[in-house]
Amino acid sequence: MTCTIIDCYTDEPAGLGVPPYLGTYPRYIAGYLNEDVNYLTIDDLRLWKKHNSVVKETKLSQKTDITTYNLTVNYRNVGKILNETDTLIVVLGVHVPGKYLSAVPGTLNEIIPMIRNFNCKKILTGPAVFGTQLFGGRFYEKADLSVFDKVSYDMFNFLYKDVKEYSLKGTSILKQIPDHRMIEIETGHGCDIGKCSFCTEPLKNKVEFREKEDVLNEIIEFYKLGARFFRLGKQTCFYTLPYAGKLLKDIHSHCPEIKILHIDNVNPVKVVLDKKNDFEITKAIVKYCTSGNIAAFGVESFDLEVVKANTLNTPPTIAYEAVKILNKYGGERGSDGMPKFLPGINIIFGLRNESKQTHLENMKWLSRIYEEGLMLRRINIRQVAIFEGTSLFNEGKDKFLRKNKKLYWKWRNDIRQKIDWPMLQRVVPGRLRGRLWGKLVKFFK
Ligand code: SF4
Structure with missing residues (x-):
């Protein structure tokens, strides 16, 4: 067959x-x-x-x-x-x-x-x-x-006891891809605390983590095939992983020639909670991953009204606290000149109870972060997409999208002009900035 x-x-x-x-x-x-x-x-x-x-x-x-x-x-x-x-x-x-x-x-x-x-x-x-x-x-x-x-x-949608085997055998499709790829590695799925109104993850998966050895073996298999770029990106929060620090240490020792080792999603609440362990996970990420690494914070909105109405996972005060922690431990620059590990902020337009005040709150908190000399690696802004089965689909739908759509260009532009671009100058060394700047200008026109 x-x-x-x-x-x-x-x-x-x-x-x-x-x-x-x-x-x-x-x-x-x-x-x-x-x-x-x-x-x-x-x-x-x-x-x-x-x-x-x-x-x-x-x-x-x-x-x-x-x-x-x-x-x-x-x-x-x-x-x-x-x-x-x-x-x-x-x-x-x-x-x-x-x-x-x-x-x-x-x-x-x-x-x-x-x-x-x-x-x-x-x-x-x-x-x-x-x-x-x-x-x-x-x-x-x-x-x-x-x-x-x-x-x-x-x-x-395999059980992780099966993924153990399939993930290893499946590495072979790399042989059919001639160019370099960033290998997205899964460590777990499901979301332990989030009930965000727009999100499909709770519809798809219950909370479960892969065994550390299985994840490591998959990476080693890819490494043997020549892969050098990895992101531990398929999970809802890297800090929630029970063996986060140990896994990074093991990857570092088994695959010494990795060129990129990054992580993705992080719940800011967990960064703050890591204080109990003397920021063990943050320190391990800074030590074992490569620079330019981003903790993508799904803040979505700094407006408490929107946070409550959409049961988002992070109030602005916690997000701000987490930004400060990552700047303290991850702000140091690596050999390529990029900061080692910084927060990235995701903002979503069109959530329930969004109003003109939402933009003012977003600007207030982002300005505070900028004015205090802190760094954000990037700010992602998007309009929500609405999927059946989510709480947003069941209640509210596109009501706020329709109401505020005419304001989005201005809101987005304010963030880009007043925060994002000056932040880029702060974060990216001059020699790298020209290349990135050109891409961004094309991108946001
Ligand atoms: S957006 Fe993130 S925190 Fe919210 S439910 Fe989805 S996975 Fe969980």
Whole structure:
């Protein structure tokens, strides 16, 4: 039986699988199938459809076409591979839409016509089973899924006792990817305290952690295959992991030539609670990870009214306290000139009870952070995407999005001009800033 995985990429509150990141879904599925699996990206399919699988040369003056940039080694044979495929597994789903610098995730309405006429079993899996949306400020994408023989999240949502084996076998899909990827590593799923109104994570997973040795062995396997860029990003809070510090120490000693070792999501409350252990986890992250590392704080709003109405996980005072702690321990610069470990702040527009005061509160706290000489590695701002089953869908829906939409450009611009850009100058050394600045200017225009 010939199986083919089409990776349309995934982006969730806890886990990124949009290039340059390689997500967990296609890897675990490949390991589970335990046979020769073809791995294709949506970019392979677009190139096949648009240009008959021929890569056009990009002149220096031209922009790179990021819709067909992330090709696998199989890109020239897409038609043949799909014709010979017995089972086609489509991995897809964006729950936290952002702007991507080097890839464009696939949508349901894009992939369905592409695969409709193939005479094989078709399965849809990944976050899209709960809905998908590439743009903030909208409801999830409506699509006719009847082309799929099966639509299932559970089918490939493996128990961690199985992931132990599948994650190791699944590392082999790296051989079908010619360029460097940041390997997104899963340590756990589910959220222990959050009930955030917009979030799909509690709908998908109960709280569970992988064994430390399993995570380590997967990283070592990738390392043996030449991978040097890793992010421990697939969990809702790295600090909640029972063995966070020990894992980092072990990775450091087993994989000495890692070029990037970063973490992702962090609940600010847990950073403050780490005080009880003399900030053991923060210190381990600073010691064993590489510089430029970000603790993504899902603050979402500094307005207490919004925090309460959406049962967000962090009041502004705690977020501010956590920002100070990470600056104290992680602000030191590494050999590349970047601070070792800083907070990043996520802000969401369109949550329940959002008002003009919300923007004033956001500016108040962000200005305080800036004026006190503290550093933020980045500020992500997005409009909420609304998914069925979340508390926001059940109560409020897009009421506040519609009410305040006309203000978002100004709110966003205020944060960018008054906080983000001056902060960038503070955080990034001059020699690196030119490159980043150019990207940001293009990005936020
Ligand atoms: S803290 Fe909130 S946004 Fe983060 S995973 Fe938990 S419920 Fe979701």
